[in-house]
Amino acid sequence: xxxxxxxxxxKDNPIYEAEFGTSKQGGDGVARFREEQRSMNQxxxxxxxxxxxxxxxxxxxxxxxxxxxxxxLLVSCFLTAGNIKFLLLHDQKxxxxxxxxxxxxxxxxxxxxxxxxxxxxxxxxSGVFDGKVKQAAKKYL
Amino acid sequence: MSSAFPSLRTRPTLPAxxxxxxxxxxxxxxxxxxxxxxVTSLNSLFNQTNLNSPRLPDGEDCKGLVCRAFVPHIAVHxxxxxxxxxxxxxFVDFKDMLRPYGESIQGRITIRDSQGISTTHDDYxxxxxxxxxxxxxxxxxxxxxxxxxxGSSEKAASSGSGVFxxxxxxxxxxxxxxxxxxxxxxxxxxxxxxxxxxxxxxSFYMLYLRRILSALxxxxxxxxxxxxACVIAISSRNAxxxxxxxxxxxxxxxxxxxxxxxTDYLRYYVLVHDEDRDDIKKSTILFxxxxxHFGLHCHLLRLRSxxxxxxxxxxxxxxxxxxxxxxAEELHEIRSRDYEDExxxxxxxxxxxxxxxxxxxxxxxxxxxxxxxxCIATWNDQVASRRRGISGRFLSMSKRYFTASSSRNxxxxxxxxxxxxxxxxxxxxxxxxxxxxDYAFMVRDWRLAHSIxxxxxxxxxxxxxxxxxxxxxEMAAISLILTGTxxxxxxxxxxxxxxxxxxxxxxxxxxxxxxxxxxxxxVAVELLRIRGGGAADExxxxxxxxxxxxxxxxxxxxxxxxxxGACYTIREGIGSGAWGxxxxxxxxxxxLAAGEWLEVGKLAQxxxxxxxxxxxxQGSRFLHIHSFMEHLKQQAGYTPLLVDLQDGRRRxxxxxxxxxSDEEEGVEIQSETLHAGFKRKSLxxxxxxxxxxxxxxxxxxxxxxxx
Numbered sequence: 020x021x022x023x024x025x026x027x028x029x030k031d032n033p034i035y036e037a038e039f040g041t042s043k044q045g046g047d048g049v050a051r052f053r054e055e056q057r058s059m060n061q062x063x064x065x066x067x068x069x070x071x072x073x074x075x076x077x078x079x080x081x082x083x084x085x086x087x088x089x090x091x092l093l094v095s096c097f098l099t100a101g102n103i104k105f106l107l108l109h110d111q112k113x114x115x116x117x118x119x120x121x122x123x124x125x126x127x128x129x130x131x132x133x134x135x136x137x138x139x140x141x142x143x144x145s146g147v148f149d150g151k152v153k154q155a156a157k158k159y160l
Numbered sequence: 161m162s163s164a165f166p167s168l169r170t171r172p173t174l175p176a177x178x179x180x181x182x183x184x185x186x187x188x189x190x191x192x193x194x195x196x197x198x199v200t201s202l203n204s205l206f207n208q209t210n211l212n213s214p215r216l217p218d219g220e221d222c223k224g225l226v227c228r229a230f231v232p233h234i235a236v237h238x239x240x241x242x243x244x245x246x247x248x249x250x251f252v253d254f255k256d257m258l259r260p261y262g263e264s265i266q267g268r269i270t271i272r273d274s275q276g277i278s279t280t281h282d283d284y285x286x287x288x289x290x291x292x293x294x295x296x297x298x299x300x301x302x303x304x305x306x307x308x309x310x311g312s313s314e315k316a317a318s319s320g321s322g323v324f325x326x327x328x329x330x331x332x333x334x335x336x337x338x339x340x341x342x343x344x345x346x347x348x349x350x351x352x353x354x355x356x357x358x359x360x361x362x363s364f365y366m367l368y369l370r371r372i373l374s375a376l377x378x379x380x381x382x383x384x385x386x387x388x389a390c391v392i393a394i395s396s397r398n399a400x401x402x403x404x405x406x407x408x409x410x411x412x413x414x415x416x417x418x419x420x421x422x423t424d425y426l427r428y429y430v431l432v433h434d435e436d437r438d439d440i441k442k443s444t445i446l447f448x449x450x451x452x453h454f455g456l457h458c459h460l461l462r463l464r465s466x467x468x469x470x471x472x473x474x475x476x477x478x479x480x481x482x483x484x485x486x487x488a489e490e491l492h493e494i495r496s497r498d499y500e501d502e503x504x505x506x507x508x509x510x511x512x513x514x515x516x517x518x519x520x521x522x523x524x525x526x527x528x529x530x531x532x533x534x535c536i537a538t539w540n541d542q543v544a545s546r547r548r549g550i551s552g553r554f555l556s557m558s559k560r561y562f563t564a565s566s567s568r569n570x571x572x573x574x575x576x577x578x579x580x581x582x583x584x585x586x587x588x589x590x591x592x593x594x595x596x597x598d599y600a601f602m603v604r605d606w607r608l609a610h611s612i613x614x615x616x617x618x619x620x621x622x623x624x625x626x627x628x629x630x631x632x633x634e635m636a637a638i639s640l641i642l643t644g645t646x647x648x649x650x651x652x653x654x655x656x657x658x659x660x661x662x663x664x665x666x667x668x669x670x671x672x673x674x675x676x677x678x679x680x681x682x683v684a685v686e687l688l689r690i691r692g693g694g695a696a697d698e699x700x701x702x703x704x705x706x707x708x709x710x711x712x713x714x715x716x717x718x719x720x721x722x723x724x725g726a727c728y729t730i731r732e733g734i735g736s737g738a739w740g741x742x743x744x745x746x747x748x749x750x751x752l753a754a755g756e757w758l759e760v761g762k763l764a765q766x767x768x769x770x771x772x773x774x775x776x777x778q779g780s781r782f783l784h785i786h787s788f789m790e791h792l793k794q795q796a797g798y799t800p801l802l803v804d805l806q807d808g809r810r811r812x813x814x815x816x817x818x819x820x821s822d823e824e825e826g827v828e829i830q831s832e833t834l835h836a837g838f839k840r841k842s843l844x845x846x847x848x849x850x851x852x853x854x855x856x857x858x859x860x861x862x863x864x865x866x867x
Contacts, residue, residue: 031744032781058784065782066748069728073740 021050022160023060023108024152026128028140031068033061034103035143035152042157063087064106067094071104082118097121099128101139109160116159123155222686223642225366228285229373229484229683232528232602234262235291235387235425237412239404242395242432245463250506254393254432255290257508260480261516262286265524272533273605274540281604286524287484291390293324294378295415324489326375327675331487333713336368338494340715344764364765365719365726369686372679375486380420380583381627382635383598389426389528393461396431396438401446402453405429422586422595426531428523429458436465457527461519463512476507532599536608539596543589544612547619577623584628590619594628601639610639617659627673630666633659634680641687649694660684660702664709674711681706682720689727697742700727718756722769725749729772747776751792758795766796 020041026034038050052060067087074083075098087094095117097105105121105128131137131148143149236255243253251257262285269284343364376385392408394401413423429450433443440462447460485493508516576588584591597612613636620629637659641647647656660680667677681702688699707720725746733741754769770792777789792798 058788061782061785062748062751062788065780065785066745069742069744076739 020046020109020111021052022156023050023052023064024124024156025061025064025106025108026124026143027064027068027104027106029102030140031065032140033142034140035148037149037152037156039153039156039160041160043160048153048157060108063089063092064094064108067096067106068104070094071096071098071106082121084114085112095121097125099125101132103128103139113160120155120159123159124152127151127155222369222690224283225370225373226638226642226683226687227604228263228283229370229376230384230602231285231287232388232532233287233289233385234428234523234528235294235390236288236393237291237390237408238393238430239395239398239408241397242393245395245397245432245434245465248465249463249508249512253290255288257479258391258516258520259288260482261513261520262288263480263483265521266517267521269521269525269529271529271603271605273603274536274600274608279604284524286520286528288391289385289387291387291412291415294387294421295417324375324486324492325377326371326373326486326488327377328488329372329675329678329712329716331491332368332371333715335371335487335491335494336364336719337715338491339367340364340762340765344762365723368716368719369682370483371487371490372675372682374484375489377675378418378421379627380418380581381594381625381631383422383595384602386421386595387425388532388599388602389428389523391428391430391523393430393432396433396443396446401431402449405450405454419581420583420586420591422591426457426527427454428527429454430519431458431460433460433462434465435462459519459522462515464509475510477510477513479506479508479513529603532603536596536599536603536605539592539599540608543592544596544615547589547593547615575623577625577628579624582625582627584625590616590623590625590628593619594632597632597635601635606639606642606644610636610643613639626666626670627676630663630671630673630676630680633663633666634676637663638680638683638687641684641691647691647695652688652695652698656684657698664705668709674709677709678706678711681709685723685727689730692730692732696727696731700724700742700745703727714756714760718753718760718762718765721749721756722753725753725769725772743776747773751777751789754792754796758792763796766792767798770796770798 022039022041024037024039026036028034038052040046040049040051042048066089070087071083074086074096081098081100083096083098085093086096091110093109093112095107095109095114099105105124107117107120109117127148128143131143131145132139137143236258238254246252246254246257249257265284265286268280268282270278270280272278376382378385390412392405392412394404394408398404409427417423431443431447431450433440443460447458450458576584576590578585584594586592586595593612593616597609597616600606600609600612613632616632617629617636620626620632637656640651640656640659663680664677667673667680685699685703685706688695688702703720703724707717707724710717712720725748728742728746728749731740731742733739733743750769750773754766754773757763757766757769774789774793777785780786780789
């Protein structure tokens with residue numbers, strides 16, 4: 020089970036991307052995507068923004084659960100207050116684990132936002148952020 | 161979304177666009193189009209919707225296509241001298257002469273539905289088939305299993321004997337491939353052709369769909385291709401006309417028709433009068449005699465004799481090409497044409513063409529349609545209402561419960577279904593009801609058709625007549641979509657989706673009838689797609705299902721991939737942000753299709769897909785998307801004409817990426833001159849020069865000279 024996680028800015032631009040595998044059931048936390056699947060992942064996530072933009076008006080919560088599906092791949096979404104989307108591509112349903120993961124990432128993102136040198140829609144290149152996201156992934160997914 | 165948008169729309173006063181612009185930048189998420197406010201005034205909301213609405217290109221009347229695919233079939237059984245007459249005029253036989261005129265009947269056809277309300281249709285048609293072909297093709301459909309086992313040998317046999325039948329996905333594919341290759345050649349070597357051959361828009365898919373729906377194969381489980389009427393014709397050259405009519409009648413009955421075919425169709429007698437060779441007085445007397453013998457369903461067709469007329473003749477008109485020939489036949493025709501130098505265009509004198517048109521029209525309006533209306537009324541009264549009534553319900557229920565409990569053996573004996581030949585005899589109430597429903601469908605009384613299919617669904621299920629069951633499910637879903645009222649998302653999810661699903665399941669895993677399953681899905685996709693909104697989403701889902709079915713070869717697969725994109729394209733957004741639109745999804749599927757076209761070496765197709773997909777991905781910061789896009793562009797030899805134009809338009813709005821996109825274009829122009837046709841090149845070079853003059857003249861001129 021592999022995950023592709025992307026934070027997408029207000030202009031459909033990726034702010035942060037990461038790939039990781041599951042750490043449950045003896046997984047080593049390494050993503051196993053074939054090379055051609057990589058571009059497909061991005062296509063799927065990008066196209067699911069259409070659904071996100073529709074669902075966001077009808078869902079009371081910021082976590083929209085699973086919004087889209089392509090073949091056997093699912094896309095879960097979390098919308099922040101600033102219209103930044105957290106999108107996670109996964110292949111098994113795990114609503115609660117993903118919610119916890121998103122909540123952690125939201126904290127991390129908010130802290131990044133507090134950085135006076137960071138502006139909205141800027142790419143997040145911080146190694147600390149990256150490390151902490153991976154940690155959260157290891158913990159929940 | 162449905163709950164959110166109405167409230168937005170009904171709010172009377174919203175801040176003016178300008179006020180909230182600054183704050184709303186972060187709320188928006190679309191890359192293209194200049195920034196509008198996320199909350200707009202009521203007026204601009206509606207204006208924008210109109211502007212953004214995608215327009216259907218011409219020739220994409222999908223509902224019409226489906227309606228015209230399911231029309232009454234009329235068998236033709238004529239004497240040899242009549243065929244001889246047609247042959248002298250340059251046709252294969254008499255049927256061949258009638259066929260093009262049957263496909264679109266001139267003028268309007270009035271049909272009364274079961275409620276007694278008349279409706280007129282101006283795109284009605286009938287199909288003429290040869291009665292001997294019907295008899296010949298039926299045997300293959302005796303059982304699905306035998307066909308599946310020796311399909312290839314039958315194909316060879318059928319093309320040898322000259323019987324062309326639809327229902328073969330491979331042949332359709334082959335045909336589309338052939339057309340596509342020709343178009344590809346044309347596009348590479350010369351200017352894109354205009355009009356004659358199906359060039360680029362959606363038309364390759366439409367051709368595919370049309371050929372899938374052409375020449376519906378004869379099968380026990382649906383009666384669309386069973387003849388509704390039979391034309392029995394003799395010519396005035398005949399020595400003893402009444403006798404030969406009688407023998408035609410008898411030989412028509414004695415033909416080895418498949419036993420699931422009901423033979424009580426309408427007989428329509430035609431006397432073909434040869435204007436130049438025979439005396440009209442004699443013919444009129446004969447015609448009166450015919451009327452006396454055979455009743456009202458007679459027609460006197462006056463044709464000029466003489467050889468084939470050519471286009472240079474004074475009053476010659478070109479016979480329209482038959483639109484609904486089967487893929488096998490068209491393939492055969494194209495291949496035989498390859499050996500000859502020029503295309504044979506058959507012509508008829510003007511008076512002959514009008515005569516045939518009038519005959520077909522009269523036959524449909526005065527005889528065939530009323531005959532069908534009568535059949536519908538009778539069966540509806542006698543068979544369907546008995547089944548629908550309280551006793552019928554009790555009967556079917558008791559049949560289900562008591563027989564099942566009493567003994568196993570009696571289940572089979574109590575039902576009319578013959579498991580061996582996998583069909584109902586034509587006199588059984590089930591077969592008659594299916595016929596009733598199909599007739600109702602063909603005269604476009606969707607509501608009645610739907611109610612009968614609904615009844616049949618359960619009956620066939622109880623009898624475990626799976627192909628019948630699948631067919632009834634299919635048509636129940638399609639007729640429900642065609643009724644067009646009250647098709648809410650709930651109905652779609654609760655009624656139509658399970659019906660289509662079950663139908664596909666039955667066709668595929670119980671009968672291994674991939675053609676039928678594919679047809680069912682594609683028709684449903686088209687009908688749902690034109691409804692727009694949420695239905696278009698479902699259309700896309702079903703199209704994806706059809707794509708995953710793997711019943712088609714690569715061409716069909718890619719065409720359907722592209723169609724998924726088209727399903728998403730049709731969905732309009734609401735408001736200036738076009739919320740609820742499926743722009744990105746459409747682009748993704750087009751991109752996938754572009755990739756698949758490349759794999760099968762159809763560069764022109766691939767470029768066309770890229771044209772529509774690229775605007776969405778232009779300037780995308782997703783690395784893999786970007787590299788994938790560049791890769792495709794390079795492989796397809798893509799020229800950024802469309803993107804370029806839109807870029808230029810956007811530049812008026814002004815965003816920050818002008819420099820690097822200019823660089824890109826400079827590089828692209830070098831490669832495009834190698835590939836593109838003359839028109840495109842000159843256009844771009846012209847624009848190029850214009851821009852260069854503004855900027856740096858020297859380098860631009862160098863490049864211009866180079867190219």
